[in-house]
């Protein structure tokens with residue numbers, strides 16, 4: 347008989363509710379009780395129309411924002427009760443972010459952009475430089491290390507942003523529409539890079555996208571509609 351190996355979830359969120367402007371007449375409930383499990387090494391995509399709550403959910407998963415209600419275990423740590431300093435430490439060490447608009451620091455070279463999260467993590471200068479070089483090589487940007495963001499194309503900027511996301515050996519990459527601002531051929535190459543990171547380095551990836559075609563290439567597709575996950579085939583709510 348074959349052994350069943352259960353991989354513990356790296357993301358385990360239960361009943362996540364997010365309300366903005368709570369208590370005011372502008373109060374809006376955007377997430378209505380999301381359950382999300384992601385296993386270590388999984389490549390999951392989250393799809394949904396604009397305004398369905400994808401970025402709101404990603405900000406909570408990435409500890410950039412707090413849920414109004416619900417529980418969240420990240421890599422075995424209950425993060426709901428952590429203070430701000432602890433949250434930023436967990437975020438910097440466990441999560442690598444990739445955004446649609448790259449979010450690189452202007453007038454700062456590619457290599458310095460990649461080194462920055464290591465500076466916050468207290469890594470020494472020589473090691474920072476070596477690690478940044480190694481990652482810029484991995485994303486095929488070794489020839490552009492001294493270029494500033496305005497000297498790079500969209501695809502090149504996103505490669506630098508992906509290198510930056512990887513520097514602190516994160517447990518998870520959270521990518522919010524990373525190909526959304528790119529033409530389809532460039533987006534294709536960025537997607538290939540995510541596949542490479544997943545296959546060769548076993549990185550857990552949560553990939554938010556507008557593109558059903560790109561989502562189909564991932565191991566599991568979750569569809570967010572009006573702040574809830576739905577099963578598109580059945581038209582019903584379900585827990586991931």
Ligand SMILES: Nc1ncnc2c1ncn2[C@@H]1O[C@H](COP(=O)(O)OP(=O)(O)O)[C@@H](O)[C@H]1O
Nearest residue numbers: 366374376394395396397398399400401402403
């Ligand atoms: N800080 C905020 N205050 C009020 N409403 C917000 C805030 N952030 C997002 N929203 C609202 O939440 C909804 C979902 O937004 P978002 O998560 O950005 O959707 P998506 O990423 O799927 O396009 C939108 O209606 C948006 O206007």
Ligand SMILES: [Mg+2]
Nearest residue numbers: 400401402522
């Ligand atoms: Mg969004």
